Structures are given as C-alpha cells and as structure tokens.
Amino acid sequence: MSKIVVVGGGAAGLELVTRLGRSFGRRGQHDIVLIEPASHHYWKPRLHEIAAGTFDSELDAVSYLQHGYCNQYQTIQASMSRLDRQRKEIEVRDAQGQTSMVNYDYLVIAVGAVSNDFKTEGVSEHCLFLDSAQQAQQAWEQINPLLRAQGEHHISIVGAGATGVELAAELAKVNEKLNRYRHDANLKVTLIEASERILPAGPACMSEKVHNALVKNGVEIKTNTRVKRAESGKLITANGEVINANLQLWAAGIKCAPWLAQLDGLETNRLNQLKVNATLTTTVDDSIFVIGDSAECPQPDGSVVPPRAQAANQAAGHLATQIKRRLKGKEMKPFVFNDGGMVIAVGHNYAVGSLMNNKLILRGRLVRNLYDTIFRLHQRILFGWGRVTALVVLKRLKGTLNPFYKNNIS
Known part of the structure; x- marks a missing residue:
C-alpha cells in the first residue's frame, strides 16, 4: 500500500484526488491525502464573481470534508511549509500555527500561482x-x-x-x-x-x-x-x-509563492515555478510531481505548458492515469497539452471564444453557455452528471425567483 499526498485543492489538485480516491480509496488499496488550508473549493476562473457579489456559494462551492468522505480521500486543513525529501515527509501548518509532519510515498504539488506585482511600489x-x-x-x-x-x-x-x-x-x-x-x-x-x-x-x-x-x-x-x-x-x-x-x-501577471523555491533542493525558475520533466516528475526527485500553474512543464515543440485552467485540468487527468501505471511498475507517458482555445466571459449573457488554434472567433450568448459548460465539466468530474444536472436545474430556478443581483437590494 502506498500513500499519495496531494498539496493544494484547486481545480487540478481536487480533480486528481477525486480520481485517485475513486480508483484506490474505496478498495482500500492506497491512502489518498489532500493538504489544503481552505474549507471549501471554488473554481478559480470564477473568483471574479465572488468579488462582484454574483457567485452562488450555496450551489457552486465544494466542501472538502464532505467531498473527501464521498470519494474516499482524507483531507487535512493546513498549508505546506517544508519538505524533507530524504525522510519523505512534509511539514504542514494549520490555522492556529501548529505544525505536524505528514509522510508520503508519492507527493503531488498543485498549489497554483498568484498575481505578480513586479515589485511595484505600494501595490501590496x-x-x-x-x-x-x-x-x-x-x-x-x-x-x-x-x-x-x-x-x-x-x-x-x-x-x-x-x-x-x-x-x-x-x-x-x-x-x-x-x-x-x-x-x-x-x-x-x-x-x-x-x-x-x-x-x-x-x-x-x-x-x-x-x-x-x-x-x-x-x-x-x-x-x-x-x-x-x-x-x-x-x-x-x-x-x-x-x-x-x-x-x-x-x-x-503570475508568479508562485516564494516558499516553493526553498523546498529541499527542488529546481525552480524565476517565477518560483517548480521545474518538471515531461512526465510531470520534478527534475531532481521522481517521487514528487507538480501540476497546474506551479509547474514549468516542457512540451515537444520546446515551449512550456501555459498557466491556464484547462492545462491544469488536463494535467490532473493525465497524472491520475500515469500514477496508476507507476504503481503497476509501468513506464509513465509524457504530458502533452492540447490547447482547446480560450473563452472570456463578458457579463452573464455574453462571451467571446477563440477556438481551433485561434482560427475561429465566436461571440454571443451561445459562447457564454460554452463558458458555463466548461465549469460544469469540472463539476462532472467531482460529482458525476446526475448531481450536476440537479445543480443546473436548481440554479435556473433560483435565477427565476431571485433578481440577478440580490445582495445589494435585500
């Protein structure tokens, strides 16, 4: 039995532990652990809706504790602070400042990135x-x-x-x-x-x-x-x-947290992203993987995987499959990002999308529906189509009964 520890409950990390928990946790084959300081998951591309007061946290937020119980992985509400590669341990710190050690056989770092202030005076x-x-x-x-x-x-x-x-x-x-x-x-x-x-x-x-x-x-x-x-x-x-x-x-802009550059010799770039091989293993330790915005992953054409939500989702699905191959003693395959285009929401009823390697530019309400569908596909991995369908119906009912924006008039 192996212990797989995933640090970071964003889109990539949560999708990964969901897939691994369903594959291994329910059968008691391997221990799956998620390290995440927050209590609930919010899809990062929709954080602007929280800031504008239009996000429906009742229907679209995910409780890590509840989701972990349903998908057979353990959740530790804490943040990673230190790595000991020789002992295969990480130090985690909870909200009260208490530290403890968590051992692992395989470690996945999926902590994402943050905005880059470019050291501009007064921004912070x-x-x-x-x-x-x-x-x-x-x-x-x-x-x-x-x-x-x-x-x-x-x-x-x-x-x-x-x-x-x-x-x-x-x-x-x-x-x-x-x-x-x-x-x-x-x-x-x-x-x-x-x-x-x-x-x-x-x-x-x-x-x-x-x-x-x-x-x-x-x-x-x-x-x-x-x-x-x-x-x-x-x-x-x-x-x-x-x-x-x-x-x-x-x-x-984006950059990664400075503590990533201090993880027991793991190689980083100028943005503090951890450098990985094409198989998503770090360049100095093949028992540590990195996915999402915190990884600098090379591609066959010499480029690197862009820091985008769809890249994180694809990496999570790929790594879930490759970890299964690794546990069976098989050779891991490289991760190749497939660019599905870009969709930008401009309000609730309009969006602009770039598809087919930027050869096709679409706009309008139907493209906005496509934007929402991308989010529902993320939810489908977490819950399955049955619950996603129920969530869509409930949201439409709430939208009919309540004004578009109720927070400022109630």
Whole structure:
C-alpha cells in the first residue's frame, strides 16, 4: 500500500484526488491525502464573481470534508511549509500555527500561482488581489458599500488578462442591473493594461471584440499604461498620469509563492515555478510531481505548458492515469497539452471564444453557455452528471425567483 499526498485543492489538485480516491480509496488499496488550508473549493476562473457579489456559494462551492468522505480521500486543513525529501515527509501548518509532519510515498504539488506585482511600489499595501476565494471575498466586502452608497464611485483594475477583463465586465453588468432597479449608485470601472491591447496572450481579433464589448458596457480601458506606483486612492503611471479610485485591484501577471523555491533542493525558475520533466516528475526527485500553474512543464515543440485552467485540468487527468501505471511498475507517458482555445466571459449573457488554434472567433450568448459548460465539466468530474444536472436545474430556478443581483437590494 502506498500513500499519495496531494498539496493544494484547486481545480487540478481536487480533480486528481477525486480520481485517485475513486480508483484506490474505496478498495482500500492506497491512502489518498489532500493538504489544503481552505474549507471549501471554488473554481478559480470564477473568483471574479465572488468579488462582484454574483457567485452562488450555496450551489457552486465544494466542501472538502464532505467531498473527501464521498470519494474516499482524507483531507487535512493546513498549508505546506517544508519538505524533507530524504525522510519523505512534509511539514504542514494549520490555522492556529501548529505544525505536524505528514509522510508520503508519492507527493503531488498543485498549489497554483498568484498575481505578480513586479515589485511595484505600494501595490501590496494599497491594492487588493484575487488569488483566492478569501481575497475575492475581501474585495466584495469593499465593493459592496460602494454599490450601496449614492453617487459615483471609481474602481481601477490593473491587468487586462482573463481575470481583469472578466472582473471589469462583471462589475459593469452589476452596475447596469442596479441602475435598472433605480438604484442611485453609479460604478465607474477603469481597466489598465501595460501592453498595447487587452488579453495580450490571446489573438488580436479576439482582443478587439472583447475590447469593444467592454467599452459598450461602460468600462474605460487604458492600454500602453504601466503603473509605476500605487498610493492610497490613486495609481501613478510611468508617464506621470494619476488615476484616482475608491478601490484598486491588481490582476497583472503570475508568479508562485516564494516558499516553493526553498523546498529541499527542488529546481525552480524565476517565477518560483517548480521545474518538471515531461512526465510531470520534478527534475531532481521522481517521487514528487507538480501540476497546474506551479509547474514549468516542457512540451515537444520546446515551449512550456501555459498557466491556464484547462492545462491544469488536463494535467490532473493525465497524472491520475500515469500514477496508476507507476504503481503497476509501468513506464509513465509524457504530458502533452492540447490547447482547446480560450473563452472570456463578458457579463452573464455574453462571451467571446477563440477556438481551433485561434482560427475561429465566436461571440454571443451561445459562447457564454460554452463558458458555463466548461465549469460544469469540472463539476462532472467531482460529482458525476446526475448531481450536476440537479445543480443546473436548481440554479435556473433560483435565477427565476431571485433578481440577478440580490445582495445589494435585500
């Protein structure tokens, strides 16, 4: 019997322990353990909905304790703090600061990445981040009073990648809906991007369509604008422009937590991502695997796997199969990422998608349904189609009985 420990309960980590628990835990063949400091799982691409107050936590959040019981894996609510490769142990720390050691035969690190402030002065003190459900909730607690108060209020979002764009669109739609209720608050959203266009990692034609949709929804967009310094209530750009705001959010770039670069000799890059082989094993220890945004995984064409949700999902499914092969003494196969395109939500009824290696750009409500389907596919792995169907029906019923945005009018 082997003990497989997975650190991180994001999309990749949770899907992995779900697959392994169903394969091994129910038959008592191997011990599956998940290390995660939070009590509930939230799909990271939807954190912007938590910040905007439109996320349905009753239906779309997952309790690790309950899910672990149903899928035969153990959950330890703590965070990893140290690694001892010789003893095959990790040190974990709980919310009270108490530490303990957890042994493993195979270790999987799937802790994801966080926003990169590029060491910009004042950002950590004066900007909010959306790297976790807790941070998104903190953002909502500051956005909510602005939506309740009369008059005009300004929110600046730095970084026009997927997170920044979707947050700006969600806030603009919330503001539009509240105005329909004859609400006196008016939210002005400014999206700031250092590159020459929004969604710089996507195709230019997709960027243009999303840009036009945001402007139509009332979002002010500033491209070619690099933030030099953040202060209380304002951002100072490299050309000296002052952008005032009641609230400032930072969603630019990614990096991994510094502690990953201090894990008993594991190799990392400048972003603190752990370097792995094509089989997702670390370059110095083949009993340790890394998946998701915290891995720098090489591809056959010389590139590396991009830090995207679909890449994390694919890596989790691949590794679940390869761990089974490893336990049977078979050779592990390399992970090759299959890019399924990009879909960006622009509010609840509109999205823009880039498919077929950017050869096909689609937009509209049907593409928004595709965006929702991607989330349902994630839930299908966690629960199966029966429960997912029930969740979809319940959500439609709630949407019919309740206003689009009930938090600010109740």
